[in-house]
Amino acid sequence: MLKTSIVGNSFNRYQLSFVFESVCERHIITRMELLQSYDVSSGESEEDNENVNNNKLKCEAEMKKGNVQEIQKDTNYFGIEHNSSYSDDSSCDGSNNKDGELEIGGLRVEIPDSDFWRELKAEDVKQIKSDASKILSHLPLEKSESSPAKWKQVGLNKNSQTVREQSSKETKLDYSSKSNETVSLQRKIFYIHSKIQPKMHTLSSNFPPEKLDRHIDAHGGVVNRVKWNVPSFSHLFLSTSMDSCVKIWNAFSAESACVRNLMHHGKAVKDAEWSHDGRSILSCSYDRSAVVTDVETGKQVCKLEHAGYVTCGKFNPVRRSQVVTGSTNSLQHWDIRTPHTACKNFQYHDDLGQMQDVLFTKDGNQFFSCSDMVTRDSADRNVMAWDFSSGVPLSNQIYQERYACVRLKLHPTSSHFLAQSHGRYVAIFSTSRPYKMVRSKRFEGHTLLGYSIGFDVSRDGSLVVSGSSDGRIHFYDYQTGKLKKQLTSGLDVCMDVMCHPVLASTVVCCSWDGGIRIFH
Structure with missing residues (x-):
């Protein structure tokens, strides 16, 4: 042939x-x-x-x-x-x-x-x-x-x-180059975990966890926030720290729990948020920038430059390329497809202070903001409601007490949102006009002592969970407002806590000394 x-x-x-x-x-x-x-x-x-x-x-x-x-x-x-x-x-x-x-x-x-x-x-x-x-x-x-x-x-x-x-020695050194430069370990990150899949479509009752499942020495500085990923990839959670790192963790991995170490900021990272598909994050830092990062590749997608410290940011739940970030005396609307300039600046006739958190309603047409402004006449700027499209403030008389609010959370089953106040309690507000505070019920018993302590609401809405400056985790019944349990976390200061979006009675918390603990 x-x-x-x-x-x-x-x-x-x-x-x-x-x-x-x-x-x-x-x-x-x-x-x-x-x-x-x-x-x-x-x-x-x-x-x-x-x-x-x-x-x-x-x-x-x-x-x-x-x-x-x-x-x-x-x-x-x-x-x-x-x-x-x-x-x-x-x-x-x-x-x-x-x-x-x-x-x-x-x-x-x-x-x-x-x-x-x-x-x-x-x-x-x-x-x-x-x-x-x-x-x-x-x-x-x-x-x-x-x-x-x-x-x-x-x-x-x-x-x-x-x-x-490959010999066994070559296999061990497979993740380093010939010049001994460290190469990031390429692991499979996005999949539906075997613990998550059977319970994704069921809603179980939540109870306070009983025991410690895992302790991680995560960061070399204060861990500011921990957040679980979307339900499909909820074996992953992120942590932000004062050591300028954002780390992605696999909570159920038998190997090293850290799957990504993102170093796109030059200073402390205050907040971070998962995107709607769970494959990228928005991180906010004191280096005056917010960065969108692809978690799978670890590469920076875009960088949003600000004039002041960026301390909070959220994706719009409907318009998925739209982002609102909070900085010093300003709130800005960005489109990550055109990251060079902000689409809109939300204006107010007076200083807003350093923005602490941003929260969207479910339809994405409105959002709420809270700041650290505390003066004799600053009650109109503690919690504010904004129209997303026009940028007009809808209400500035939501929270009249002279305490700064540091965190906002939307209740998953009712038309209310909650705010963590430095008055040592979590307050409840309506998401519809006139956005009044529910005065008949609040969740109090934990302490803040000036820390930016986080809190969360369970998937079924029955539990309100808050960290505390004494290192304990407080569990409240949402219907009655009473304290159900105090769990000793073993941390010096419990900076943030978050309930798992799928698994009942599973929470992750972080500390002032850089540790992370998972309870179930």
């Missing part, structure tokens, strides 16, 4: 190098498995030397007699079945013996005995040998364990595909 296709098309002899490359890929490499070992210094084994010497003696004898005899090959390297005999002018002229052998890295492979290959001239064979050397010379050589003077060809399987064999 090979001879007919080439001769019939009158190919040039020097074009045979291309043919030989294809033949090498199909046949030569698989036949190399038959060569178990050979000597480095001589390039061939003792058995090969004996075979070559015998072939030379036999050829010389044939040439002296002048008789051409049919020589059968024991090994058909190229996979070409043939029973052809040598011609008078090519029986032992070197093209089928010395010049007809390829020597690559000390390994010799003979050109097969066929009419097609016997017709090649010496120049053609040399050209083919040089082209084949380029193909095969890069194949890795591994030192044989049996003898230091023996070497074996590795990376060859039955399908002629190059596969490198």
